[in-house]
Amino acid sequence: MNTSTHVNEKIYDLAIIGGGINGVGIAVDAAGRGLSVFLCEQDDLASHTSSASSKLIHGGLRYLEHKEFRLVREALAEREVLLEKAPHVIRPMRFIMPHRPHLRPAWLIRTGLFFYDHLGKRKKLLGSNNVYFKADSPLNAAITQGFEYSDCAVDDARLVVLNAVQAREKGANVVTRTRCISAHRENEFWVVHLESKQQGKYQIKAKALVNAAGPWVAKFIREDLHLKSPYGIRLIQGSHIIVPKLFDGDKAFIMQNDDRRIIFAIPYLDKFTMIGTTDREYSGDPALVQISTEEIDYLLSVSNAHFKKQLKHQDIISTFAGVRPLCDDESDNPSAITRDYTLALSKVQKGEAPLLSVFGGKLTTYRKLAESALLQLKPFFPQMQGKWTAHHSLPGGEQMGTVADLAEKIQQQITDAPDALTNRWASAYGSRIWQIVGAIDSVTELGQNFGHGLFAKEVDYLIDQEWAVLSEDILKRRTKLYLEFEPDQVEGLDEYLVESHKRRSQEIAA
Ligand SMILES: Cc1cc2nc3c(=O)[nH]c(=O)nc-3n(C[C@H](O)[C@H](O)[C@H](O)COP(=O)(O)OP(=O)(O)OC[C@H]3O[C@@H](n4cnc5c(N)ncnc54)[C@H](O)[C@@H]3O)c2cc1C
Structure with missing residues (x-):
């Protein structure tokens, strides 16, 4: 590895830190509007939270209980937009919710589903209905009825990679295995110091810095920029288990647990079922997060309370865990912390280069988050062109049919x-x-x-x-x-x- 620092004289409009969904989403939007963009990812693209999700493009039915109407409306509408942009990596999926009257009454679920059907524009996705389970159902015999509604499943890591490919095709310079080790303002520029596993240390300059470091967002501001973070971040671990196919068919199940949390059992890659997720406070290094035995027990117990087929530890083929970088709203309950995103634009003196930091967010809303980020940066780049991503396919989504x-x-x-x-x-x-x-x-x-x-x-x-x-x-x-x-x-x-x-x-x- 080369250890000397070299200076790359190119001055970019934007330097983006982080190759998760939010970083690449902002990169592609900005590059398509004519800005020159540099993006660095310290590991592989999508190697952290953006490949450890439940892999859903969804409105988030349970967020209605937390009155997150803005988020749910935006996310519901995004399902159709993203389905159109990437029909290869995103597909419609029906979700079956077994009714357990002691947890939520039927009228409450029907009201939630009414909002779910009508809050966002729906063209391709079917509306909700009641379902009745017969003797051949995979569910326990005691569960006789429930509800069914639509959302979408996504290959999360490929969604990130496709956005990165498109960003590069629009002119962005995307580098992986390159960590931003520090950055400082020099008059109207950010000087960004980088360490690449291949090229050693080098630096670039940019007119604006975007911090899309996910679970590292606040640490990056404190330790690498030596500034004060405008918001706190709550790191909430979520884990999944993968087991051999638990049921036939291509519908997923959304199970209500006695603690009022919900757990998904989702058909995965033809042969498997993915079960998750959990929600628990996390304080370690986000890169080292792993499922715990208590989380495994918890997920197995919820599955076993619903399905005839009883799962044991030895049925588990694989597990994965991720850390949600949520904006701290001081909620006591990890499940209730807002899943909405907050963008923080640093206060700048005249002529000083801006810093925009991304707190929170969902895969589902990455495109809207990117549009909001660019709206905030517009005053610094008045020549920037308008929105464009809603009606452009992601690479491979163009002229593919089904x-x-x-x-x-x-x-x-x-x-x-x-x-x-x-x-x-x-x-x-x-x-x-x-x-x-x-x-x-x-x-x-x-x-x-x-x-x-x-x-x-x-x-x-x-x-x-x-x-x-x-x-x-x-x-x-x-x-x-x-x-x-x-x-x-x-x-x-x-x-x-x-x-x-x-x-x-x-x-x-x-
Ligand atoms: C268990 C779980 C389930 C979820 N399920 C869903 C779901 O079904 N649907 C949905 O819409 N959302 C879901 N989410 C939320 C969604 O996954 C996240 O909101 C999203 O992936 C966050 O993306 P990000 O780009 O902010 O963070 P990340 O994907 O973590 O990306 C940040 C990147 O920044 C890089 N980085 C950090 N510091 C530096 C540095 N100094 N230099 C260079 N690179 C750096 C990191 O390596 C990382 O790759 C889920 C999240 C979890 C944890």
Whole structure:
């Protein structure tokens, strides 16, 4: 690693810290409005909160109980906007809520669902209805009726990567494995000091700094900028377990627990069910968060109270945990802290460069958050163009039709490709799949086979176009094949990546 600091003379309009959904969302919007944008992510894109979510684009039915009408209205409307922008990584999903009258009366749930159906514009998503369970239901026999409504499921990490790809296509410079170690104001600029795992230390200048560091937002202000944070942050851990398919069909369940919290059981990647989430105060390093035994017991007990199939610890295939960076509203109950976002623009003297910090937020509202961020920055960039993201597809979402249509088209060209592969490709890459497969007509032309339908051509694309470096980037965040890969298959992929990076470095040096 190079240890000397070099100065990059380019002066950007915006330097954005953080490659989670909020950082990349602001980057793509700003770049599309004509601003020059630099974004740094200390690890891989989406490697923290933005890949540890419940993977829902949802209004948040339970937020109605906390009277978060602004947030719910905005989030409900965003479901349709995002579904249109990214029909490959986002899909409509029906949610079944078993009725447990001692927890919430039917009239209360019906009222909530009425608001849910009507608060935001709904074109594609179906409205709510009552459901009655027969003997073949996967639920305990005592649960005989409930309600059904619509929201959407999303591949959270791919949503982040696609926004980063689009930001780059609009001219942004997106760098990963590069930490902002400090920044200070020098007259009308921010001087941003960076440490890259590949390039060593360097610095850039920008006219405005955007702090989208998620769980690190307040620490970054205090420790790296040596300023006072305008808001407190509450770090609230949420964890999930993944088990073999608990029920058939493509509908999810939303279960009410005796503590009045709700837990989802969501069909995941055809073979699995994802169960979560929890809510508990967290005080450690957000990068080290892990599910606890109490959280596992809690999630199993809620599932077992609802489903006929009783789960034990040994049924768990995998777990994941994340930390919600919530704006501190001094609520006693972690579940009740606002999920809405707050943007803090630092007070600036005339001629001083602004700092905009992002507190809180949801995957669902990232696009609206980005629009609000740019509205706040508009006075500093009067030449900035207007809003544009609502009606532009994300990469791969353009001219793809449905996932099923696209999967069929791929199979017409690559006739020996199995359904599982063409479906995975269609829902991960949308119409960008043609950049990976080109004109080939057999899987034998896809290069080295690492197992479970992962071939060299896809891996090369992920390295060249999607910032993938390690096998974890590819298996956990770009493809979600990590649940299937055996250790020796991961080793095979690791070896290929080492060789591939060596070859690329030699080509650059030559
Ligand atoms: C359990 C759980 C379930 C959730 N479920 C949902 C859901 O179903 N639907 C929904 O809409 N929302 C959901 N959310 C909320 C959503 O996931 C978050 O609001 C969102 O991902 C936050 O994104 P972010 O960009 O602010 O933070 P992050 O994704 O954490 O990104 C911040 C990034 O900044 C980087 N960074 C920090 N400091 C530096 C530095 N100095 N230099 C460079 N990089 C730096 C970090 O490495 C990190 O990658 C859930 C959250 C959790 C925890």
